[in-house]
Amino acid sequence: MPFLRVNNIDLSYEVAGEGNALLLLHGLGSTKQDWDAQVPVFSKEFKVITVDLRGHGETSKPEEGYGVDFMTEDIRQFLEQLNIGKVTIVGFSMGGAVAFQFASQFPEMVDKLVIVNSGPDFNAMGDIGDQMVAERTKSLNEFGIGPLAEQIAFNMFPEExxxxxxxxFEKRCKQNDLNAYYQSFVTLMKWGLGDKIQKIKAKTLVIASDMDYTPVDFKKAYVNELPNAELVVIKDSRHGVVMDQAGAFNYELYKFLKHG
Known part of the structure; x- marks a missing residue:
C-alpha cells in the first residue's frame, strides 16, 4: 500500500483508474474497504482514490490531534501532493462530515459533492447524539472495542x-486502536458547519437510506439549506448503503456523476 506524508501523519491510500478524480471517504471505525463494491465499477471511467483517514486502517494513529478539521487538512495536503486541483468527493457517514468541511473550506477544489447517510451538524443531533456518545463511551471504557464493533456491525447488517x-465490517471495526477510535468519535460528535452550509455552491447529491439511524426528514431539512442539492432515498437499506444496496447506490452515483 502506498503512503504519503501529510500533516505529520503517514496516509495510506490507493488509486485505481484514469480520468476525473473521484475521492471516496469512509465512515467512522472503518477503512477504505468500505468502497470495495464501488472501486471496480467507477475506476473504469474515473481516477478513483480511496484513503484510510487519520487513526483508521493503515494510516498513522497519533496519540492526539483528531477531528474533522485535522482530517480535512490531511486531505487538502494529500490532493496537493498528487497534483489534483479539482475533485469530486463522496463521503459516507464520518467521511461525509469531512466532505462537507472540505467543500466549505476549499470550494475551488470541489467539482461535485456526494454525501451518504451523513449530515452537516453532528453536534446538533439532539437526544440521538447524546445517547450515542453516552452509550459508546460506556461500552468502550468497560469492554473495549470488541463488543461495540459487534453491535455496530449487527445494527448495520441484521438481515438474513x-x-x-x-x-x-465487524472484523475491520475490531482492529481499531481504542484511543484513535474514541478520539475520532468524540471530536466528530462536537463538529458542525452551522450556517456555513448555505455557502456550499457545489452541485451536491445527498443519498439517504430509508432505514438509516437518522430519518429521511433529517436529510431533507439540510438539503433545503444547500443552494444546489438533490436528495435520493434508497429503499431496503440501513446505514451501510454503499455495501447493503451497492447496486442501487452505484446506479444513483453514476447517474449523478455523468448527468447531474
Whole structure:
C-alpha cells in the first residue's frame, strides 16, 4: 500500500483508474474497504482514490490531534501532493462530515459533492447524539472495542443473507486502536458547519437510506439549506448503503456523476 506524508501523519491510500478524480471517504471505525463494491465499477471511467483517514486502517494513529478539521487538512495536503486541483468527493457517514468541511473550506477544489447517510451538524443531533456518545463511551471504557464493533456491525447488517457483510465490517471495526477510535468519535460528535452550509455552491447529491439511524426528514431539512442539492432515498437499506444496496447506490452515483 502506498503512503504519503501529510500533516505529520503517514496516509495510506490507493488509486485505481484514469480520468476525473473521484475521492471516496469512509465512515467512522472503518477503512477504505468500505468502497470495495464501488472501486471496480467507477475506476473504469474515473481516477478513483480511496484513503484510510487519520487513526483508521493503515494510516498513522497519533496519540492526539483528531477531528474533522485535522482530517480535512490531511486531505487538502494529500490532493496537493498528487497534483489534483479539482475533485469530486463522496463521503459516507464520518467521511461525509469531512466532505462537507472540505467543500466549505476549499470550494475551488470541489467539482461535485456526494454525501451518504451523513449530515452537516453532528453536534446538533439532539437526544440521538447524546445517547450515542453516552452509550459508546460506556461500552468502550468497560469492554473495549470488541463488543461495540459487534453491535455496530449487527445494527448495520441484521438481515438474513447479510452475514458476510456483517462479519467483514465487524472484523475491520475490531482492529481499531481504542484511543484513535474514541478520539475520532468524540471530536466528530462536537463538529458542525452551522450556517456555513448555505455557502456550499457545489452541485451536491445527498443519498439517504430509508432505514438509516437518522430519518429521511433529517436529510431533507439540510438539503433545503444547500443552494444546489438533490436528495435520493434508497429503499431496503440501513446505514451501510454503499455495501447493503451497492447496486442501487452505484446506479444513483453514476447517474449523478455523468448527468447531474
Amino acid at each position: 443473507g447479510q452475514e458476510d457483510m456483517r462479519e467483514a
